[in-house]
Amino acid sequence: MFGSLKEKLKNWIKKSSEKNTLEKTPKKEIIKKEKSKKTPKKSSKKIKKEEKKIKEEILEDEIIENTQTIEEKSKEKKSFFGVFKRFLTEEKFEELFKGLELILLQNNVAYEAVQAVRDELSNNLIGKNIKEIDLAEELKKGIGSILINPPNFIDEIKGSLEVKSPFVILVCGINGSGKTTTIAKLANYLQKNSLSVCLAAADTFRAASIEQIEVHATNLKIPLIKKDYGSDPASVGFEGITYAKKNSIDVVLIDTAGRMQNSASLMREIEKIVKVTKPDMKIYLGESITGNDAIEQAKTFNDSINLTGIILSKADVDEKGGTAISVALVTKKPILFLGTGQNYEDLEIFDKDKLIEKLGL
Amino acid sequence: MVLEKLGEAINAGIKKITNAIFLDKKLIDGIVRDIQRSLIEADVNIELVFALSERIKKVAYDESIKGIDKKEQLVKLIHDEILSLLGKKKELKLHKKTSIMFLGLYGSGKTTTIAKLALHYSKRGRKVALLGLDTDRPAAMDQLEQMAAKAKVQAFIDKVEKDPLKIIKKYESALKKYDLVLIDTAGRDGLNKELIKQIKKLDKELKPDYRILIMPADIGQVAKTQSEEFQKALSIDGVIITRMDGTSKGGGALTACAETKAPVFFIGTGEQLHEIETFEPVAFINRLLGMGDLQSLLEKVKSASSESETKRMEDRLKEGKFTLLDLYSQLEQMNKMGSIDKLVGMIPGMSEAKVPKDLLDKQESKMKHWKSAISSMTEKEIENPQILEKETSRIKRIAKGSNTTTTEIRELLKQYKLLKEMMGLDGIQEGKIDQKTIQKMAKKFKGKIKF
Numbered sequence: 001m002f003g004s005l006k007e008k009l010k011n012w013i014k015k016s017s018e019k020n021t022l023e024k025t026p027k028k029e030i031i032k033k034e035k036s037k038k039t040p041k042k043s044s045k046k047i048k049k050e051e052k053k054i055k056e057e058i059l060e061d062e063i064i065e066n067t068q069t070i071e072e073k074s075k076e077k078k079s080f081f082g083v084f085k086r087f088l089t090e091e092k093f094e095e096l097f098k099g100l101e102l103i104l105l106q107n108n109v110a111y112e113a114v115q116a117v118r119d120e121l122s123n124n125l126i127g128k129n130i131k132e133i134d135l136a137e138e139l140k141k142g143i144g145s146i147l148i149n150p151p152n153f154i155d156e157i158k159g160s161l162e163v164k165s166p167f168v169i170l171v172c173g174i175n176g177s178g179k180t181t182t183i184a185k186l187a188n189y190l191q192k193n194s195l196s197v198c199l200a201a202a203d204t205f206r207a208a209s210i211e212q213i214e215v216h217a218t219n220l221k222i223p224l225i226k227k228d229y230g231s232d233p234a235s236v237g238f239e240g241i242t243y244a245k246k247n248s249i250d251v252v253l254i255d256t257a258g259r260m261q262n263s264a265s266l267m268r269e270i271e272k273i274v275k276v277t278k279p280d281m282k283i284y285l286g287e288s289i290t291g292n293d294a295i296e297q298a299k300t301f302n303d304s305i306n307l308t309g310i311i312l313s314k315a316d317v318d319e320k321g322g323t324a325i326s327v328a329l330v331t332k333k334p335i336l337f338l339g340t341g342q343n344y345e346d347l348e349i350f351d352k353d354k355l356i357e358k359l360g361l
Numbered sequence: 362m363v364l365e366k367l368g369e370a371i372n373a374g375i376k377k378i379t380n381a382i383f384l385d386k387k388l389i390d391g392i393v394r395d396i397q398r399s400l401i402e403a404d405v406n407i408e409l410v411f412a413l414s415e416r417i418k419k420v421a422y423d424e425s426i427k428g429i430d431k432k433e434q435l436v437k438l439i440h441d442e443i444l445s446l447l448g449k450k451k452e453l454k455l456h457k458k459t460s461i462m463f464l465g466l467y468g469s470g471k472t473t474t475i476a477k478l479a480l481h482y483s484k485r486g487r488k489v490a491l492l493g494l495d496t497d498r499p500a501a502m503d504q505l506e507q508m509a510a511k512a513k514v515q516a517f518i519d520k521v522e523k524d525p526l527k528i529i530k531k532y533e534s535a536l537k538k539y540d541l542v543l544i545d546t547a548g549r550d551g552l553n554k555e556l557i558k559q560i561k562k563l564d565k566e567l568k569p570d571y572r573i574l575i576m577p578a579d580i581g582q583v584a585k586t587q588s589e590e591f592q593k594a595l596s597i598d599g600v601i602i603t604r605m606d607g608t609s610k611g612g613g614a615l616t617a618c619a620e621t622k623a624p625v626f627f628i629g630t631g632e633q634l635h636e637i638e639t640f641e642p643v644a645f646i647n648r649l650l651g652m653g654d655l656q657s658l659l660e661k662v663k664s665a666s667s668e669s670e671t672k673r674m675e676d677r678l679k680e681g682k683f684t685l686l687d688l689y690s691q692l693e694q695m696n697k698m699g700s701i702d703k704l705v706g707m708i709p710g711m712s713e714a715k716v717p718k719d720l721l722d723k724q725e726s727k728m729k730h731w732k733s734a735i736s737s738m739t740e741k742e743i744e745n746p747q748i749l750e751k752e753t754s755r756i757k758r759i760a761k762g763s764n765t766t767t768t769e770i771r772e773l774l775k776q777y778k779l780l781k782e783m784m785g786l787d788g789i790q791e792g793k794i795d796q797k798t799i800q801k802m803a804k805k806f807k808g809k810i811k812f
Contacts, residue, residue, distance in 0.1 A: 102407065105401055105407050105582075106407045106582060107582065108581040108582040108583065110402075111398060111401050111402045174579075174604070174607065175468070175470065175604060175632070176467070176468025176469060176470055176577065176604075177468060178467065178468055181498075205632075206504070207472075207476075207503070207504045207507035207508045207511070208500040208501070208502075208503035208504030208505075208506070208507050209500075209504075211499075211500035211503040211504075212498070212499045212500035212501075212503070212504070213500075214500070215499030215500055216499060219499075260604065260606055260607045260608075261607065261608065262606075262607060262608050263606075287468070287579075289466065289580050289581060289583045289587075290579045290580065290581055290609075291404030291579060291580060291581025291582060291584075291609070291612075291613050292401070292402045292403065292404050292581065292609070293404070293578075293579040293581075293607065293608055293609030293610075294579070294581070296608045296609070297579070297607075297608075314466070314467060314468075314550075316550065317466060317467070317550040317552070317583070317587075318583050322581075322582075323581065342467075342497065
């Protein structure tokens, strides 16, 4: 994951900083030349004439050097106006950002998220001295400001257990995102950290969903609370909690049916489940392969039940990884884990710094 | 299907083209940018989007095509480009005995889709059987069994056996009695070599008549690689796109299919078994754009074209009726042209460097204020702005009512007078504003226009 994004970003930074250095050198020359000419009065007309001369000289130089492309030359001309202001202008920024925008979009970052990165960067950079700008650092900050590091999952649960037991985790998301598989992984992870777990099969809609979670419960040797298909999912969750209280189990994981975020009745249903079970943690399960719709999906779930955090599944499928940025931006909630495979151990704690490091920044 | 947003953006672009008096670079760039954005938001592959915008720009910038012709060509181009993004329609032709293998990413909806198709075809008189080969995911067999029961078709499954090849052998003879065999396989990542090897093995054993890839509508930029990989490994005959009932626009999945030349046979539009539709690109784009066929689209261009608007303006001028509202629409039109930039650039002594960058923004916010000021005026005042100058208490009233200042209203009146004078120039009355006219305007009003 993030392999290709990393490479492209690296290339971009390299290119941009090359451009910058290329532009810096002729500028210095210009300043020197200006000094040597010693203009007595800086009347604007004279300066303009000089500018022309210098411009011609530069062009000659460039032809001799023969290293720059025509495109860059025209850029030089433009940036020449900036002899007096060596600051990053809006135009210059747009120019620089265009490349980055394309890379981010190609890597599945939603359009909205790309615009956010852009605003962040432009706020920080426009008007600054070009020399002082560390592109890599700024980009890192821009992406870093969107991503949120998750709190320690286990500590959080253990802390809460001192006050109240059991700790209730609700997992929701759209159809086929991998809720049941992820719940099994979470149960495994919690057990490994010496927390007792039980599962509530509140997906009473999809064919064989109960059988599916049952297989996981048997494999992991954890109790499963289930009812018939078509029964009220909120009541299944509630019974799970009652069972946990009776048997002093630490954590209840509630599996819910997949729902499309634009189905009003199903969103009301999840609100009801939340109202009845009062989960301590509401996790939205998204797919890392989802495109721009990820924003809409995560946002709707967050608006209706105020999520605690996000898990992104299928991170092993997606070599692009932009979805993490999109989802984090729109919900302002931490990404807790990444699902990285079909085995119970394939659950990776999300680490923002690690991700940024992976991006090569 | 929620496609309004994409449709809206494209429609807005077409409308802008239709209503514009001049198709200048700035306007075209703006339209192209809007369409670009909406396509990107619909997950259409980035390279495709940029290639498409280049083609639109090429026609739009072509100086040899003029007026209505250009508008028509542009609208047709946009329509055709988007249609070609969606790919061609192809029907899934069933032989007397057909077997279809389904494959795709995890959780894309293979099993559900198979059950939907089973119902679809058994209703149409086929004897359908399902074969379950997903031995990986827990309870996948149960799911197929339950779905088959719902669709009232036979399912051949084995809940214990872990080797799909053995399951194939086991049911080989039994399946021969059926017209249509739908084969469910485990979810897999197209980039995972191990899993691709496995499906190739199954393919060799089964020799299905069709191999159909299942793709969710909300898939992003990965759509292309995934469809390419599956195509490379197995030569996919077609695609079914699921979850089309969400808010995603299916752009990623749809265009990926068009690019890999795999036709989209069906789209899944809900959780219920009957919620599957055949995919019709032309109907799809019509739904997207909210109008009939291309012909009616082009007619709309002609009728709603700006010619009538220009004509109306001309007539009004001849009648000597030029009201504040006309001023406003003119200003809006000019803003679109980017004429402030042009005018400024042509006024000698006013080099680009001296124009503040936020000028256009300022102008826009000024326009907003003017608009509300105009809304606060009586009809009489709008028709005869002169009375405002005579009765200044009116200005105060308007300022109060529209939350603007009297200075702003006076400025509006000044602009009105200026533009009314400008309208007296020859070229404009004929409805033509070209570079020369603008230059003339610039000369005449040198120093008078203040921003």
